[in-house]
Amino acid sequence: MERPARLCGLWALLLCAGGGGVAAPAETQPPVTNLSVSVENLCTVTWTWNPPEGASPNCSLKYFSHFGNKQDKKIAPETYRSKEVPLNERICLQVGSQCSTNESEKPSILVEKCISPPEGDPESAVTELQCIWYNLSYMKCSWLPGRNTNPDTNYTLYYWHSSLGKVLQCEDLYREGEHIGCSFALTKVKDSSFEQHSVQVMVKDNAGKIRPSFNIVPLTSHVKPDPPHIKNLSFQNGDLYVQWKNPQNFYSRCLSYEVEVNNSQAETHDIFYVEEAKCQNSEFEGNLEGTICFIVPGVLPDTLNTVRIRVKTNKLCYEDDKLWSNWSQAMSIGQKANPTFYITTLLIIPIIVAAAIIVLLLYLKSTGRSMTSMRSKPKKKLTL
Ligand SMILES: *[C@@H]1O[C@H](CO)[C@@H](O)[C@H](O)[C@H]1NC(C)=O
Ligand SMILES: *[C@@H]1O[C@H](CO)[C@@H](O)[C@H](O)[C@H]1NC(C)=O
Ligand SMILES: *[C@@H]1O[C@H](CO)[C@@H](O)[C@H](O)[C@H]1NC(C)=O
Ligand SMILES: *[C@@H]1O[C@H](CO)[C@@H](O)[C@H](O)[C@H]1NC(C)=O
Ligand SMILES: *[C@@H]1O[C@H](CO)[C@@H](O)[C@H](O)[C@H]1NC(C)=O
Ligand SMILES: *[C@@H]1O[C@H](CO)[C@@H](O)[C@H](O)[C@H]1NC(C)=O
Ligand SMILES: *[C@@H]1O[C@H](CO)[C@@H](O)[C@H](O)[C@H]1NC(C)=O
Ligand SMILES: *[C@@H]1O[C@H](CO)[C@@H](O)[C@H](O)[C@H]1NC(C)=O
Numbered sequence: 001m002e003r004p005a006r007l008c009g010l011w012a013l014l015l016c017a018g019g020g021g022v023a024a025p026a027e028t029q030p031p032v033t034n035l036s037v038s039v040e041n042l043c044t045v046t047w048t049w050n051p052p053e054g055a056s057p058n059c060s061l062k063y064f065s066h067f068g069n070k071q072d073k074k075i076a077p078e079t080y081r082s083k084e085v086p087l088n089e090r091i092c093l094q095v096g097s098q099c100s101t102n103e104s105e106k107p108s109i110l111v112e113k114c115i116s117p118p119e120g121d122p123e124s125a126v127t128e129l130q131c132i133w134y135n136l137s138y139m140k141c142s143w144l145p146g147r148n149t150n151p152d153t154n155y156t157l158y159y160w161h162s163s164l165g166k167v168l169q170c171e172d173l174y175r176e177g178e179h180i181g182c183s184f185a186l187t188k189v190k191d192s193s194f195e196q197h198s199v200q201v202m203v204k205d206n207a208g209k210i211r212p213s214f215n216i217v218p219l220t221s222h223v224k225p226d227p228p229h230i231k232n233l234s235f236q237n238g239d240l241y242v243q244w245k246n247p248q249n250f251y252s253r254c255l256s257y258e259v260e261v262n263n264s265q266a267e268t269h270d271i272f273y274v275e276e277a278k279c280q281n282s283e284f285e286g287n288l289e290g291t292i293c294f295i296v297p298g299v300l301p302d303t304l305n306t307v308r309i310r311v312k313t314n315k316l317c318y319e320d321d322k323l324w325s326n327w328s329q330a331m332s333i334g335q336k337a338n339p340t341f342y343i344t345t346l347l348i349i350p351i352i353v354a355a356a357i358i359v360l361l362l363y364l365k366s367t368g369r370s371m372t373s374m375r376s377k378p379k380k381k382l383t384l
Pocket of ligand 5: 150152153154207
């Protein structure tokens with residue numbers, strides 16, 4: 001035990017301490033100072049700090065940080081960190097200093113700073129605050145009143161996103177049963193990075209009696225497209241060709257489709273899930289701008305077929321793909337099975353058959369009579 005220590009010697013103590021695996025106070029830096037937190041927009045939370053006092057001059061300082069439960073670890077030279085946080089819950093950041101970006105380096109003692117939700121009774125906050133981006137042209141957010149709320153509470157929704165200079169108030173409030181909602185214009189911006197951003201939303205009341213509620217809506221999800229428009233149905237070589245126009249604002253490759261075919265006579269109801277809509281027939285491609293085509297197999301041509309289509313965003317361009325558009329208007333092709341025609345046929349056939357039988361019977365009877373009379377005549381003659 002004593003030998004290695006003596007070998008090291010006093011003059012090399014610093015060098016040995018590093019490799020010895022004993023506590024290495026010379027290597028851990030002092031903690032960061034002046035950690036503070038602030039909120040911008042509605043819920044862009046920024047933590048800032050100052051470099052530690054008395055750090056080794058040879059250390060090129062880096063900062064290790066993470067949120068509660070070791071989420072989102074980061075090692076970077078900046079003395080700040082930002083995150084969009086729905087401020088419905090308390091969130092804390094822990095920061096330490098170190099001398100490299102190596103994750104195995106032990107950082108200084110971690111300093112923590114938290115931000116708490118706004119004051120107020122949590123039971124008063126609105127619940128189920130959720131937003132849907134319709135047609136990439138307007139966003140509708142709706143919510144339910146909190147449990148501890150006055151029924152005549154007047155709600156206000158505020159929203160912010162990176163293309164706006166400031167937080168705006170939503171004007172278009174509406175009520176839909178239990179739900180209260182508000183809709184505001186939100187158009188797709190040409191800037192390609194726009195969709196990597198989010199919309200920050202906050203709902204509170206005018207009187208300041210309820211606790212504000214927050215939501216962060218990523219622009220790559222919660223998108224509900226407009227329904228498509230069916231352009232044409234046609235039978236070709238025994239197949240049903242369906243052509244439609246996609247909703248504006250969407251690239252075809254970003255959508256998936258569902259084609260519904262109802263056959264009134266067979267009473268079938270078929271749904272075809274279409275990942276990529278394309279007709280093999282080159283006739284349909286190129287000549288019709290923005291028109292999509294799908295061949296429905298196994299459709300009976302001489303009966304009435306009713307077709308509807310709906311679309312949703314897909315994983316190629318969007319993060320979630322749960323919201324279907326409304327169904328398009330229905331379009332029909334084929335012979336309409338006329339119900340009065342059926343009823344007439346059903347009634348007339350037996351009548352005709354019955355009449356025919358009667359006529360036949362009468363005929364047989366009359367011929368029978370004439371036959372007997374003819375037969376009886378010779379008899380008579382014979383008797384005569
Ligand atoms: C911390 O903040 C105070 C007041 O702003 C300032 O005087 C002090 O120098 C700061 N400490 C460091 C290490 O920057
Ligand atoms: C810093 O590095 C220089 C040269 O590499 C060295 O001479 C000096 O002792 C180091 N200082 C500390 C505090 O480690
Ligand atoms: C990080 O540090 C460990 C041990 O200190 C070392 O083995 C590893 O090579 C280092 N990694 C890098 C990328 O420097
Ligand atoms: C969908 O967006 C397009 C293009 O912005 C617009 O012309 C159309 O009216 C929108 N549809 C609805 C239902 O708002
Ligand atoms: C909501 O607004 C209406 C009309 O402005 C007002 O009469 C009512 O008192 C308000 N409710 C509350 C809870 O402030
Ligand atoms: C539908 O498509 C068929 C086959 O291409 C064509 O003959 C017909 O004119 C089209 N109808 C309409 C309304 O475009
Ligand atoms: C097709 O049939 C299904 C199931 O019977 C029905 O729900 C749907 O409304 C029908 N579609 C049209 C366009 O009538
Ligand atoms: C979708 O259908 C519902 C119910 O019929 C209707 O209220 C709503 O306006 C429709 N939405 C669109 C975007 O067409």
